[in-house]
Amino acid sequence: MSSTPSTSSTPRLTVLGTGYLGATHAICMAVLGYDVLGVDTDRAKVAALNDGRVPFFEPGLPALLRKALDSGRLSFTTDLSAAGEFGDVHFICVGTPQQAGSHAADLRYVEGVTRDLAPYLRRRCLVVGKSTVPVGTAARLTRLLQDNAPAGTEVELAWNPEFLREGYAVEDTMRPDRLVFGIGSAWAEQTLRAAFAPVIRNGVPVVITDIPTAELVKVAANSFLATKISYINAMAEVCEATGADVQDLASALSYDTRIGGRFLHPGLGFGGGCLPKDIRAFVHRAEEVGVGRSVAFLRQVDAINQRRRARTVDLVREQAGGSLEGVRVCCLGAAFKPDSDDVRDAPALDVARMLQEEGAIVSVYDPEAMDNARRVQPTLHYAEGVFDAAADAQVVVLLTEWDQFRSLDPRRLAEVVATRSIVDGRHALDPAEWTAAAWTYRALGRAG
Ligand code: NAD
Secondary structure, X not given: OOOOOXXXXXXXXXXXXXXXXXXXXXXXXHXXXXXXXXXXXXXXXXXXXHOOOOOOOOOOHHHHHHHHHHHOOEEEEOOHHHHHHHXXXXXXXXXXXXXXXXXXXXXXXXXXXXXXXXXHOOOOEEXXXXXXXXXXXXXXXXXXXXXXXXXXXXXXXXXXXXXXXXXXXXXXXXXXXXXXXXXXXXXXXXXHHHHOHHHHHOOOOEEXXXXXXXXXXXXXXXXXXXXXXHHHHHHHHHHHHHOOOHHHHHHHHHOOOOOOOOOOOXXXXXXXXXXXXXXXXXXHHHHHOOOHHHHOHHHHHHHHHHHHHHHHHHHHHXXXXXXXXXXXXXXXXXXXXXXXXXXXXXXXXXXXHHHXXXXXXXXXEOOOOHHHHHHHOOOOEEOOOHHHHHOOOOXXXXXOOOHHHHOOOHHHHHOOXXXXXXXXXXXXXXXXXXXXXXXXXXXXXXXX
16 A cells, blocks of 8 residues: 555545544544544543554554554644644544434534534635435535535535444555545545545545435445345244254355355344444434335344344343343353444343343453443443353353454363353354363254
8 A cells, every 4th residue: 555645735634523433534544644633522532542542442553543643644632623724624423323212313413513613614625524424414514514614615515434344444444445425526526536545546446426325325335234134134033943054044145146145144133333323314314205115124124133132132041941030141242243342232232231131140251342341231240351251150152253252162161160051142153062062052043
């Protein structure tokens, strides 16, 4: 990867919101050679980043943060006026969580940062939305910007949806599968091309489109992925009722190149800060614009996904002999997926909570997500390590497929548990190996 932007017109970048997406974007862009100012309202986050500490777990990012800070091209502030002064291109990367009590996206942060930034925009600049928003949001934000910025219509808005995956965020930012630019003018396209010059020079395809399409691409992509996961999990339900084996079924399907094996892994289903809230917000928005029927299937996708959590609890209960009251259960995993410390809408934590609600004595261990998990589910017991969590357990349940759990030695784990009973919520273990070590092995979609 060549590491400098084009020399003629290298825009200065701001990144508004330095969470999982924004911090990664800011750091990678500085490493690629841009001058970058990151802005966040969270003082502790800004202090940590300026100090060289990434406030979340993301492989490879801490080293890049140090490199970017050392280059002198990256700093972080809480001061939006500094961003207005500094930036030629402002990336909006604030959160768009699910609204409390509704399936709609909560747009207060996106609208707030846009409204607060506008008064500091005194010259021609491009504001670029990266947050995932309901289609139609950008049109409102454009009015908000142009009505409130001293530079008026010299301020343009574009949309550049982000597809990075936690755990692979650096690679996905440096070498994304594609860039999508939703633009309203040739100048906006030219400016975005300048803001991504080193990435584009590396051969990454660029899709140029209008702004509503760019807003839609992200939710359309996430809906597709969620559907694929729920599809195989629906097949798991059918397998359970018919004595078939979903793992073999998935394997057989995956050889069909029209289907492919990715996102076709049966198990506990999806979670995190994106897929669940994105499909719900999509349904909500589609209903608002009168095409609810077109995406009504996403309600089923969501329902299938939620059922996996309850079904995992069923398996643990069955393993425990029919009741969870007073049963010691070891939960391996809390993060919504491996290589992340993100516990937003994490299936693992949800299952741990449901087990506890049924009276189980739950002990949770996750390699990276312990602090976040404690904050969200403070009443669960958190262990020091796998063997501590499994001590005297009557059932072990694997909920997040960290490599550390995949490679567990069933014989060693057998030395600490009370009963050799495992529920593999992620189809991450080799059943033959575990049964050979005298464990009772259960997995969703497989005969017991
Ligand atoms: P996050 O919660 O980790 O980060 C959001 C940040 O915005 C927080 O640090 C918060 O303090 C900050 N913020 C809120 N209001 C602000 C304001 N007015 N000014 C400055 N900062 C402000 O969220 P995230 O996971 O980084 O997601 C951000 C957006 O990106 C969401 O729309 C999400 O759907 C989308 N997205 C996320 C990912 C991902 O993998 N996390 C991938 C693609 C898209």
